Amino acid sequence: MNAQMLSLNQLKQIALHREAFIYYIFFFVLFFFAIVLHDTAFLTFSNFMNIVKQTAPLTIMAVGLTFALAVGHIDLSIGSVVALSALVGALLLQHTGIPLAVLGALLVGVTVGLINGLLIERLQVSSLLITLGTMGIITGIARQLTNLESVPIINQDFTFLFGSGKVLGMPILLLWTLVIGGCAYIILKKLAAGRHLLAVGGNPVAARAMGIKVTRIRLYALIASSTAAALAGLLYAGRLHGARYTLGEADLLTVIAAVAIGGTSLFGGRACIVGAILGTWLMGIINNGLILSGFSTNEQMIARGVILVIAVAIGVKEIRNG
Amino acid sequence: MVRSSLDQVALELSSIKKSFGGVHALQDVTFTINKGEVVGLLGDNGAGKSTLVKCISGVYAPDSGEIKVNGKAVVIRSPEDARAAGIETVFQDLAMIPEFNIVQNLFLNREIKHKNPILRWLGWLDTKAMTKRARKALNRLNTRIPSYNEQIHNLSGGQRQAIAIARAVNWGADIVIMDEPTAALGVEQSAQVNDLIKVISSQGVAVLLISHNMQHVVETCDRAVVLYQGSSVADVAVAEVTKEDLVGLITGAKKIAA
Numbered sequence: 224m225n226a227q228m229l230s231l232n233q234l235k236q237i238a239l240h241r242e243a244f245i246y247y248i249f250f251f252v253l254f255f256f257a258i259v260l261h262d263t264a265f266l267t268f269s270n271f272m273n274i275v276k277q278t279a280p281l282t283i284m285a286v287g288l289t290f291a292l293a294v295g296h297i298d299l300s301i302g303s304v305v306a307l308s309a310l311v312g313a314l315l316l317q318h319t320g321i322p323l324a325v326l327g328a329l330l331v332g333v334t335v336g337l338i339n340g341l342l343i344e345r346l347q348v349s350s351l352l353i354t355l356g357t358m359g360i361i362t363g364i365a366r367q368l369t370n371l372e373s374v375p376i377i378n379q380d381f382t383f384l385f386g387s388g389k390v391l392g393m394p395i396l397l398l399w400t401l402v403i404g405g406c407a408y409i410i411l412k413k414l415a416a417g418r419h420l421l422a423v424g425g426n427p428v429a430a431r432a433m434g435i436k437v438t439r440i441r442l443y444a445l446i447a448s449s450t451a452a453a454l455a456g457l458l459y460a461g462r463l464h465g466a467r468y469t470l471g472e473a474d475l476l477t478v479i480a481a482v483a484i485g486g487t488s489l490f491g492g493r494a495c496i497v498g499a500i501l502g503t504w505l506m507g508i509i510n511n512g513l514i515l516s517g518f519s520t521n522e523q524m525i526a527r528g529v530i531l532v533i534a535v536a537i538g539v540k541e542i543r544n545g
Numbered sequence: 546m547v548r549s550s551l552d553q554v555a556l557e558l559s560s561i562k563k564s565f566g567g568v569h570a571l572q573d574v575t576f577t578i579n580k581g582e583v584v585g586l587l588g589d590n591g592a593g594k595s596t597l598v599k600c601i602s603g604v605y606a607p608d609s610g611e612i613k614v615n616g617k618a619v620v621i622r623s624p625e626d627a628r629a630a631g632i633e634t635v636f637q638d639l640a641m642i643p644e645f646n647i648v649q650n651l652f653l654n655r656e657i658k659h660k661n662p663i664l665r666w667l668g669w670l671d672t673k674a675m676t677k678r679a680r681k682a683l684n685r686l687n688t689r690i691p692s693y694n695e696q697i698h699n700l701s702g703g704q705r706q707a708i709a710i711a712r713a714v715n716w717g718a719d720i721v722i723m724d725e726p727t728a729a730l731g732v733e734q735s736a737q738v739n740d741l742i743k744v745i746s747s748q749g750v751a752v753l754l755i756s757h758n759m760q761h762v763v764e765t766c767d768r769a770v771v772l773y774q775g776s777s778v779a780d781v782a783v784a785e786v787t788k789e790d791l792v793g794l795i796t797g798a799k800k801i802a803a
């Protein structure tokens with residue numbers, strides 16, 4: 224569009240757009256901590272790189288969850304998939320090479336997504352209940368698998384690829400974030416597949432009437448969500464040199480809050496990948512800032528909860544307003 | 546108003562039947578529509594109009610009966626089958642995605658892909674080409690739209706209806722079915738939709754129009770087919786009957802040899 228044709232009204236619309244919200248809050252929080260924590264290491268490049276590396280698994284989960292939300296589903300099982308995939312990957316690494324271990328771990332994600340999707344479609348029960356159930360099952364399996372024991376990873380190529388590596392000076396975890404985020408962005412914004420995903424979330428009846436395979440697309444979205452969680456499990460395992468059943472345990476709330484604050488609708492039809500990534504980084508910054516300010520883990524948890532409630536409140540208000 | 550329609554049958558329905566359990570929604574529906582003709586489908590609540598539309602558009606499969614398009618028998622088991630046969634339906638709820646803009650809705654599930662073969666294989670969208678085609682399609686129907694980037698839920702009812710009709714015609718449909726296109730519209734917008742129906746029928750499209758609004762039927766239709774308790778009981782030239790006649794046929798108070 225011609226820049227001169229942008230009227231004041233349109234500028235106002237863009238500025239007040241729901242998807243712009245994350246930018247305001249992101250820079251507000253950044254600004255806030257930068258001032259409050261001016262005499263600490265908060266506002267340093269290495270601190271931000273640390274945040275990006277620490278939140279890499281979360282951003283991947285958030286990107287995956289965006290697909291589930293786009294079609295109007297929620298996926299509560301992603302946290303448990305992180306643990307199971309990490310354990311399966313770590314166990315396989317003791318016997319085989321990286322390709323098979325990675326494949327096995329990702330297969331955990333694909334399988335869980337497939338089961339979630341089939342159960343939801345067959346039973347016609349909400350994704351909330353089904354994935355709550357599978358979350359419990361997978362958590363149980365992950366605990367059972369090694370009797371709550373951790374599984375160390377000594378394969379250096381693996382920890383390079385999924386953790387500490389650097390490519391052209393860029394931390395590999397940031398690279399993972401950008402590559403997966405970039406692919407997801409292209410799918411949702413540029414490809415017919417993304418168009419159909421959003422159509423299914425926006426108005427499933429209309430999508431079906433236009434010949435879109437609604438059931439299949441919902442299934443793909445749930446597979447994307449849990450496979451992304453499985454990849455997140457590998458990123459945790461790579462960075463921490465091992466897997467443990469507690470991985471991902473506390474991430475569900477953070478990821479949902481991040482995605483919601485990033486402008487993705489919790490009720491389907493609107494997805495924002497950039498927002499999801501900024502949202503997780505925002506959560507990381509808040510955590511980091513709270514730690515540097517001397518707040519406890521419990522207090523950080525409260526902060527996460529508050530952010531989720533705010534994000535949801537904005538979303539619901541929007542729906543009411545039409 | 547009498548318009549000369551081409552004397553070629555576009556759609557022919559013979560003895561269509563459809564039951565839901567014990568409810569005989571359609572008992573025996575038989576009629577034809579010529580190319581360029583606008584046929585009104587009338588009937589009281591529960592007469593079976595919506596069920597018939599769904600049988601023709603592939604939402605339901607009829608239990609028995611035959612559907613011919615341009616003289617050839619077709620089997621319609623899904624919306625895709627109907628579309629492949631050249632039948633497009635403008636649904637009552639318009640089947641639009643509220644968050645999508647005009648172009649995105651017009652090309653939903655028939656997106657134009659990028660020219661580059663690799664990108665095309667990925668399903669990469671050619672937004673420019675779609676915007677261009679959208680402009681052409683809407684111009685062809687004399688429809689003025691503020692901006693193609695406008696989300697559907699920001700448009701008026703009449704504009705939405707125009708988009709839905711444009712979408713149907715844009716796909717080269719020979720037959721367009723409209724379920725109550727003016728039900729939710731004011732007078733002025735109804736008139737716009739009527740004009741639109743005339744434009745597309747003058748381009749040779751056969752139109753089946755479901756409506757409760759007698760005035761609307763009298764103004765736009767060449768013929769009217771009346772359903773009564775699941776059967777087609779009358780098939781009349783609109784110019785030869787009064788509104789009262791039509792109402793009598795709908796309520797079953799009046800009978801004509803079909």
Ligand SMILES: Nc1ncnc2c1ncn2[C@@H]1O[C@H](COP(=O)(O)OP(=O)(O)O)[C@@H](O)[C@H]1O
Pocket residue numbers: 565568569570588589590591592593594595596597
């Ligand atoms: N899916 C369905 N299941 C059971 N009965 C139905 C169904 N759809 C329509 N019917 C019945 O078929 C009859 C015709 O309905 P319908 O086609 O909706 O009529 P109209 O659109 O003319 O008001 C009604 O008696 C209705 O109750």
Ligand SMILES: [Mg+2]
Pocket residue numbers: 594595
């Ligand atoms: Mg009806």
